[in-house]
Amino acid sequence: MATESEMIAALARIFASADPNLTVGIGDDGAVIKASLANLVAATDMAVEGVHFNRSWSTLHQIGAKLAAANLADIVAMGAKPKYLLVSAGLSADFDLEKITELAQGIKSEADLLGVSVIGGDISKAGELVISITALGEVQSPIKRDGAQVGDLVILSNLTGVSAAGLSQLHAGISKSPFIDQHKKPVLKYKLGAEFAASPTRVNSMSDVSDGLLVSLADIASAAGTAGTAAIGIEIDSSHFASAPGFSELSECATTMGVDVFEWILTGGEDHAFVATTANPIPGGAIVIGKVLVGAGVKVLGLDQGAPWLQKPGFKHNF
Numbered sequence: 001m002a003t004e005s006e007m008i009a010a011l012a013r014i015f016a017s018a019d020p021n022l023t024v025g026i027g028d029d030g031a032v033i034k035a036s037l038a039n040l041v042a043a044t045d046m047a048v049e050g051v052h053f054n055r056s057w058s059t060l061h062q063i064g065a066k067l068a069a070a071n072l073a074d075i076v077a078m079g080a081k082p083k084y085l086l087v088s089a090g091l092s093a094d095f096d097l098e099k100i101t102e103l104a105q106g107i108k109s110e111a112d113l114l115g116v117s118v119i120g121g122d123i124s125k126a127g128e129l130v131i132s133i134t135a136l137g138e139v140q141s142p143i144k145r146d147g148a149q150v151g152d153l154v155i156l157s158n159l160t161g162v163s164a165a166g167l168s169q170l171h172a173g174i175s176k177s178p179f180i181d182q183h184k185k186p187v188l189k190y191k192l193g194a195e196f197a198a199s200p201t202r203v204n205s206m207s208d209v210s211d212g213l214l215v216s217l218a219d220i221a222s223a224a225g226t227a228g229t230a231a232i233g234i235e236i237d238s239s240h241f242a243s244a245p246g247f248s249e250l251s252e253c254a255t256t257m258g259v260d261v262f263e264w265i266l267t268g269g270e271d272h273a274f275v276a277t278t279a280n281p282i283p284g285g286a287i288v289i290g291k292v293l294v295g296a297g298v299k300v301l302g303l304d305q306g307a308p309w310l311q312k313p314g315f316k317h318n319f
Helices: 005-013 058-075 097-111 162-171 178-184 190-197 214-224 239-241 247-257 261-267
Strands: 022-024 039-048 081-091 116-123 128-139 153-156 203-210 232-237 274-280 289-295 299-302
Touching: 005 097, 005 116, 039 058, 039 097, 058 097, 058 128, 058 190, 058 203, 058 274, 081 097, 097 116, 097 203, 153 299, 162 178, 162 261, 190 203, 190 274, 203 214, 214 232, 214 261, 214 274, 214 299, 232 239, 239 247, 239 261, 239 289, 239 299, 247 261
Parallel strands: 081 116, 232 299
Antiparallel strands: 039 128, 081 128, 153 274, 153 289, 203 274, 232 289
């Protein structure tokens, strides 16, 4: 196993940044960033091998990219521009320079999509691979979950359930499919998420869909009440999903696997789509899936309300 100093030197080369606002980068006791007048947004996630990812299924490059995407999506969902990542890792005994390089390049590949710099972190030995990423971004006026208004339309950046389909196929012993590719390394609609936050299409509320669409919608509905505004309910029409790009392929896969496609769409996790409510013009590419009403909770039209999977508390990581 390489020494810590050798690993840090390798990481400093991989994550070298030309950001003029980054005064001090990797290699010192801390990174130094020029102060900004914008508000700072921070989000963090930890992933543990065997719980959040499986190295027998995914490459280290895919794992790094996927974990970076999860954090970047949280920043975009706040209406913010992602700027920096801090990455800490507990490395299992098999890690060498080649493996840490592959993991780092996966993180960098996703960060590069948004011009984000990795500015520091920490490494240590661990029994299993553990990765923690903190994302930092800037925003003038954040978009929170509690802004939904009665009369808003509910919009979605892309069809959910694709990652869940891939995970189901992996558990069934299938090794290759477009759904598995999306599960291993999701392709996020960052640009559309940014459009959700920009005028004239700025939305009233938004959330990243990481633990299932129903969970995210329930969070938006309950947050409106806690913000001191009138309680709201969200009504989703399942028929609206049929026109979404990829629905027919996902539905065909679900039939083959003996699953209700809406179980994947509504309760599957790790798609990192953006769901929002809005009274403004709908950004091109967004899917209208329902509306905000007076009431409470989330109701889905067109489905058997007795389906046991509708009672799921949300997606749980468990490989």
